[in-house]
Amino acid sequence: MISVKHVKDARERISGITHTTPILQSEQLSKICGNQLFLKSEHLQKTGSFKIRGASNKVIHSIENGAKYVTAASSGNHGQAVAYVANQYGVPATIVVPENVSKCKVNAIKAYNGKVEMCGTTSAERLPRAQAIADQENGVFIPPYDDPFIMAGQGTVGLEMLEQVDQIDAIIVPVGGGGLLSGILTAIKETNPKIKVIGVEPEIANDTYLSLQIKKITAIQSTTTIADGLRTNQPGDLTFPVLMKYLDDLVLVSEDEIRQAFSFVMERTKQLIEPSSATTIAAAMFNKLNLQGKNIVTVISGGNVDLEKIRQLIVEVTE
Numbered sequence: 001m002i003s004v005k006h007v008k009d010a011r012e013r014i015s016g017i018t019h020t021t022p023i024l025q026s027e028q029l030s031k032i033c034g035n036q037l038f039l040k041s042e043h044l045q046k047t048g049s050f051k052i053r054g055a056s057n058k059v060i061h062s063i064e065n066g067a068k069y070v071t072a073a074s075s076g077n078h079g080q081a082v083a084y085v086a087n088q089y090g091v092p093a094t095i096v097v098p099e100n101v102s103k104c105k106v107n108a109i110k111a112y113n114g115k116v117e118m119c120g121t122t123s124a125e126r127l128p129r130a131q132a133i134a135d136q137e138n139g140v141f142i143p144p145y146d147d148p149f150i151m152a153g154q155g156t157v158g159l160e161m162l163e164q165v166d167q168i169d170a171i172i173v174p175v176g177g178g179g180l181l182s183g184i185l186t187a188i189k190e191t192n193p194k195i196k197v198i199g200v201e202p203e204i205a206n207d208t209y210l211s212l213q214i215k216k217i218t219a220i221q222s223t224t225t226i227a228d229g230l231r232t233n234q235p236g237d238l239t240f241p242v243l244m245k246y247l248d249d250l251v252l253v254s255e256d257e258i259r260q261a262f263s264f265v266m267e268r269t270k271q272l273i274e275p276s277s278a279t280t281i282a283a284a285m286f287n288k289l290n291l292q293g294k295n296i297v298t299v300i301s302g303g304n305v306d307l308e309k310i311r312q313l314i315v316e317v318t319e
């Protein structure tokens with residue numbers, strides 16, 4: 001299991017690559033949520049999501065240990081991040097993506113000189129392909145979440161929040177494979193265990209919720225949630241024990257609640273966030289947290305969304 005020491009090491013290792021992202025606030029949003037909301041804005045991070053943190057920690061470590069080639073299997077943000085870091089260090093990268101990947105994500109990978117290979121539609125198809133290319137090229141496969149270096153890198157979000165916001169009561173984190181959540185839990189609970197950390201999943205991608213209920217990793221069928229960064233169908237072997245140890249609560253939001261939150265943030269704060277990030281706002285807007293009058297940091301995990309998709313995501317804000 002990683003410790004806060006690994007997260008601090010990661011912060012040092014990646015400091016030349018990543019931004020310290022800003023905390024944004026919206027009075028209107030805080031008012032309707034009944035809590036003071038602080039938006040940790042990873043949609044303004046390099047490559048448009050927090051994924052660059054774990055990816056750079058793992059890629060830099062691998063290069064220091066002789067890696068000459070890296071691969072990843074990713075539906076988008078992780079692949080973009082790996083391509084970006086590899087390019088910065090002059091190492092070639094191949095990113096294996098699903099056939100239905102969004103256009104903006106492919107274009108971004110190519111803009112970072114990453115090679116894109118399409119393969120199937122499930123991670124069960126992509127993972128072995130990316131692993132095989134890595135083996136063939138004497139390279140290193142960079143996993144999206146189930147890896148100590150990835151988890152420690154994502155945890156640097158937590159260290160920054162502790163410095164940026166006074167008297168945090170709770171932190172809200174979206175959950176896919178649990179890399180972001182397990183890293184943040186390690187940073188927060190080993191520094192100030194009084195801060196509550198709450199995960200959020202879409203109702204129709206509730207694999208971690210189910211796993212926590214029966215205290216055992218449990219898989220769901222593939223899901224079509226609009227929160228495409230959260231479509232993993234089971235928590236990781238390394239991430240899940242960290243959640244079991246430290247997580248205070250995990251709440252669920254519906255597809256409609258995600259749309260409402262996405263639209264509200266667009267209209268009122270003028271920020272372009274992706275649906276995966278809107279889940280944390282939805283949890284606060286729709287009273288899933290059981291908190292009133294508290295200082296809450298919500299992780300806005302990314303902002304990569306196809307322009308043409310935005311129209312389908314927008315709904316009338318009823319608040």
Ligand SMILES: *Cc1c(COP(=O)(O)O)cnc(C)c1O
Nearest residue numbers: 077176177178179180229301302
């Ligand atoms: C990957 C991703 C997540 C989920 O992170 P995990 O580490 O897989 O739990 C959330 N939001 C965005 C935007 C992502 O790209």
